[in-house]
Amino acid sequence: MVKAIVFSDFDGTITLEDSNDTLSDNFGISKDQRLELFKELINSQGSFRDSFKIMMDNINLPIDECVEYLVERINLDPGFKTCLEYCNKNDICVVIISSGMRPIIQALLRHLLGNEEADKLTIVCNETEILDEKTGKWTIKYKNPESIHGHDKSISIDELKQATELSGYKVDQAKEKPIYFYCGDGVSDVSAAAKCDLLFAREGKDLITFCEKGDIPYHKFQSWKDILNGIKQVLEEGKDVKDLMQNHKH
Numbered sequence: 001m002v003k004a005i006v007f008s009d010f011d012g013t014i015t016l017e018d019s020n021d022t023l024s025d026n027f028g029i030s031k032d033q034r035l036e037l038f039k040e041l042i043n044s045q046g047s048f049r050d051s052f053k054i055m056m057d058n059i060n061l062p063i064d065e066c067v068e069y070l071v072e073r074i075n076l077d078p079g080f081k082t083c084l085e086y087c088n089k090n091d092i093c094v095v096i097i098s099s100g101m102r103p104i105i106q107a108l109l110r111h112l113l114g115n116e117e118a119d120k121l122t123i124v125c126n127e128t129e130i131l132d133e134k135t136g137k138w139t140i141k142y143k144n145p146e147s148i149h150g151h152d153k154s155i156s157i158d159e160l161k162q163a164t165e166l167s168g169y170k171v172d173q174a175k176e177k178p179i180y181f182y183c184g185d186g187v188s189d190v191s192a193a194a195k196c197d198l199l200f201a202r203e204g205k206d207l208i209t210f211c212e213k214g215d216i217p218y219h220k221f222q223s224w225k226d227i228l229n230g231i232k233q234v235l236e237e238g239k240d241v242k243d244l245m246q247n248h249k250h
């Protein structure tokens with residue numbers, strides 16, 4: 001039986017760099033334009049779904065060439081492998097919940113972890129659709145096109161909480177509730193984090209700013225070494241998740 005489920009964002013959380021920003025800045029709209037779009041989003045004008053689609057549709061490179069470009073440049077968080085190994089040995093299931101697109105995430109994970117490890121992981125994300133075979137023109141296909149998030153991570157977590165099997169693990173979440181961890185770095189992680197028992201938020205990123213503003217409890221991490229530490233404190237030492245929350249008001 002699964003003891004805990006670690007839900008994690010991909011870009012900027014499992015990896016150090018954001019693959020979509022990297023693509024957009026090099027083959028799409030300028031970095032200034034992208035930052036302008038992000039600024040509008042933080043000030044809650046416009047939807048992530050629409051802005052992100054603009055970013056993706058402006059990338060002038062076939063998807064397989066995007067993948068080739070990214071595998072050379074995107075790095076894994078230095079503590080991720082060790083944490084994943086620990087999870088695999090201790091009946092802890094790791095699930096990736098991403099606003100990115102499957103071909104990119106899958107290729108990066110295979111490159112960074114090897115095919116066997118990568119293919120064990122459950123990935124819930126958006127897809128791509130080829131619009132023109134000749135030119136390689138593609139677009140993003142959202143998991144939740146009706147949502148302003150494109151992929152509403154909180155819906156996915158609700159769905160996953162109903163699953164009876166996850167990444168090869170048998171789970172009966174109604175009978176024996178696992179501890180839910182969430183790891184993220186961006187604003188799109190806020191609604192998902194609210195569905196979990198403990199949020200790990202990457203130091204120096206938007207998610208922490210957002211948590212501070214909204215009084216949302218979190219545990220700061222610099223690398224997955226800190227996440228592993230936190231998981232061990234809860235599962236091995238029996239610490240209450242509340243004791244790991246940094247801005248929790250008792």
Ligand SMILES: [Mg+2]
Nearest residue numbers: 009011012186
């Ligand atoms: Mg991210």
